Amino acid sequence: MRLAMAAAVSGLALMAGWAAAGETPSQADAKAQALLEQMTQDEKIGLLHGPMLALVQRSKRPDGIVIGAGYIAGVPRLGIPALTETDASLGVSNLNNQRPGDVATALPSGLAVASSWDPEVAYRGGAMIGAEARAKGFNVMLAGGVNLVRDPRGGRNFEYLGEDPLLAGRLVGRSIAGVQSNHIVATIKHFAMNDQETGRNVLSVTMAEAPMRESDLLAFQIGIETGDPGSVMCGYNRVNGVYACENPFLLNDVLRRDWGFKGWVMSDWGAVHSTEALVHGLDQQSGDQLDLKKYFSTSLEEEIAQGRIPQVAVDTAVRRIVRTLFARGVIDNPAIPGDSIDYDAHAAVAQATAEAGMVLLRNERNVLPLAATAKRIAVIGGHADIGVLSGGGSSQVTPVGGFALVVKRPGAGASSFASRSYGPSSPLAALRAARSDATVEFNDGHDPVAAAALAHDADVAIVFVEKWATEAEDAKDLALEDGQDALIAAVAAANSRTIVVLETGNAVSMPWRDQVQGILAAWFPGQRGGEAIARVLTGAVNPSGRLPITFPASEKQLPNPMLPGGDAQLADEETRAVYGIQAGLKPFDVSYPEGSDVGYRWFAKTGARPLYAFGYGLSYTRFRYDGLNVADGDTLRVRFTVTNTGDREGSDVPQLYVSRNGRTKRLIGWDKPTLKPGESREVTVTADPRVIGDFDAKAQRWVVPAGDYRVEVGASAEDVALAGTAHLGRQALKP
Known part of the structure; x- marks a missing residue:
């Protein structure tokens, strides 16, 4: 497999992509214009906004519409279907079980995909989740997260594709192409500079144009060229003082004028702050009940009547949406719920992705793969007897088989933003199946003394540790929680042949690194993560993952040792009245001292030596x-x-x-x-x-x-x- 990193997609390849997806550009233009001329004003405005149906009373929901993240009514008399939208990049998110009993195949985390360094792994995963979305009746998938990992404490880093714009852009583009191969629309998000969760609704990133173009914006640009997404989702944050969803520099100058983007821009849910956003580049208000006003419906009608918003802005936005639906084949190939899903085949895709993305970080004295002479194997901690950890938030997928365990925070209710969930793929069971010739015993790790005693009598000890991550919340530091560092140290003191398996959504600190012989980064490994881990540990799979992020030795090495906004004050009523109901902190500015020198470039610039470098990873061969x-x-x-x-x-x-x-x-x-x-x-x-x-x-x-x-x-x-x-x-x- 060769990769030629060209400056742009060739005209021949682009035309072939259009033919496979739907109409050619000229056909899509003509058909969209023809429909636009037949639409009433109410029908036009209806395409520019929609609710989050899960928050609408059941009696007021439209009949026959699958419930997902968003809904746009469509124009049935003209053949324009309702837009049924679902999260996210890691599978069909089930939105807190609004569809009871519904499940989907859970891909490994975005960092696991990125660790494969394989665009075709990204494509196959995208094609798989896109097929499930279509089979469930969705025609828009809110996939395609490509915000760069600027800080390893970022709560959504696990969804994204690392710190390098070329790697992230290339892989997100192939994932988007896979999703859209199913005649549905994928997004690329969250445009732009939406690189942390702390204060995401109120912060303003201050950065000059050049470093933005050379880092975050370049990742988006390469992703758009590679995957040709139908939509761009703008973020919550402000950029140089202007909200991303009404930022003419980002949306009109960069995205459309310079990059020639022909699709439509949708807001993130709760990210709209004015009707003027329509003039500044936003085409659609998503989840409109989450904003302070119905900016693109009630307010828009008033603004047009008073001459403050021109009619051409409405027509332009509608044309972009309808044109994209033709171009991506949504209109000519409607997604109808009920198609069968081969969950076994899809689980195999998820497992292959996990295996391709696992990174062997340490292998002293060739402790891995597990030797045939290892007849007593101690497995400790991490709920390895039950399943594998997944990240939280809007990307949370209810896996096939349901969750093996859900640990809720006090008062959290059923929110996926505050419930730590485990998929039903037990590494312990998989290891026992793979090593039927050995005795594999388990200890939950809650008592380090008991765990160490089990390890002492074993030929090898495998400690599973975890660090959960979720949307809407950044980690306070890089340390493992709940005494897991002490657990590893106790086990390693009892057995020199100790291996650590990391189930994390970010880099973590490792004060015990030199005390153990093996370290495997398994990330959040998805639907068959347990089987994938077992196959790597036993040597059925030769690990080939490489780090898409730098593992720092400590927070002191980071451009911002204190996470920006970590000392911001809580929002008051005045702040919420201006910034929206989701504002948790008072507004603050964010400066990223690294500029375009993100991740490994910062370490090269400062001369700091990381714990593990970007691109690092070991193999069982040389x-x-x-x-x-x-x-x-x-x-x-x-x-x-x-x-x-x-x-x-x-x-x-x-x-x-x-x-x-x-x-x-x-x-x-x-x-x-x-x-x-x-x-x-x-x-x-x-x-x-x-x-x-x-x-x-x-x-x-x-x-x-x-x-x-x-x-x-x-x-x-x-x-x-x-x-x-x-x-x-x-x-x-x-x-």
Whole structure:
């Protein structure tokens, strides 16, 4: 598999994508205009807003409509279907069981997908969840989260795809393409700079245009080029003082003028603050009862009547929506509830995704895979006897088989934002099935002394630890909770052959790292996470995941050692009256000192040594890189050879980074070849000029300065196996 990181999708490929999805652009334009001319004003405005049906009284809900995150009425007499919208990137979210008994296949977390470094893994997962959404009657899936991981305490990081714009953009684009292969619309979200949960409804990110273009916005741009989403969802936050959902710079200048986006912009639920947002680039008010006003219905009618909002703004928004429904095949291929779902086949997709994304972080003395001589195996903690942990919030999926365990916070009710849930895939049961020749005993880890006693008498001890993450709440630090660090230390003191399995939604600190021999990052592993973990531990699967985020050694290494907003005051009535009912804190500004140097770039800039570097991950075999060939000229092209020098088949992720004087290193490409022992493969990468260049805000273009560029090939952002120099001529590209 080769990856050519081109600056844009070719016209031929784009046309092929349109043909597969629905109408061609010109056909979609013509059909949308024809319908627009037949619509009444009430029908037009009806397409611009809708409620969250789960919050509507059952007697007032429309008949025959599947309940999800959002609903837009449609225009039945003209064949425009109602828009039935469901969360999210990790599967069909069941919205707190508003549809009792309904289940869906739970994909592993976004960070697990990103850890695969495999665009086709992302595509297959997207195609699977999109197929389930369609079978349940949904035609819009609120998937496609690509906000960069700027801080490892971020509550929604587990949904996203890491800290690098090229990796995140490429993978989210393929996931979106997979979802939309089912003739439904996918979003890309949350546009833009929505990188933390603390104060998300009131904060304002202060950042110049160039660093935004080179980081978060570039991830969105690559994702849109790769996946062609039908809709963009704008975020809750403000950017340079202006709400993202009424920010003309983001929505009109960047998204539409510069990137040529033809779809529609929908708000996040509760993220609209004015009717003027329609003029500033927003097309649709989602979950309109969550905002202070019905800005795009009652208020809009008044504003049009008084001449403050032009009719053309309404017509433009409606045209974008209808055009997209034709282009994505929604109108010609209606989603009708009732199609059968092959949950076994879909579980296999989820399991393969988990296996591809697990990252082996430590393997001293080859403690893994588990040796045949290990006849007594102690499994400790993490509810491994019951299932695997999942993240909370709007992405929460009720898995096939139902939850094995739900731990509710006091007073939390049934909210997925405050209920820690476990999918019914037990690592303990899977290990016992895989190692029927061994005695596998379990201790829940609540008593470190008892756990250590079990470990002492075992050939190997496996400690499962967890750190839950959820939308609407950031973690206060990187530490494991509830005495889990002490548990690991006690077990490791009793048995030198201790392995730690991490079920987390972020990086975590590891004060016990040097006391254990093995560490496996399993993330939130999804529908068959237990089986996937067992297959990696026993060697049925050779781990090939690589970190899509940097694991810092401590919070002190972060650009903001204190999470922005951590000291903000609670919102008062005046704040809520201005910012909306979801405002929890008084407004505050956020400065990200790293600018475009997110994650590994910040560590390279400051010289700080992380706990584990971006791109890091081990295998049960070994790889060698040689034969580096770097081409000079206007385009950077790099070739080299990867060889499996070990004794078993495995997949590697060789990575290419480029730096020049005055700029930190940047990922420009990678590959993921699967090689048999002794097999070699040539890898070729062509760099996207935007990744190696700078954005000139004054000239409004990308510029690749002429000069020498250092090229590094390695197994992580810190590893340098091969190095060379390329001399590139100056290039200037449109934004």
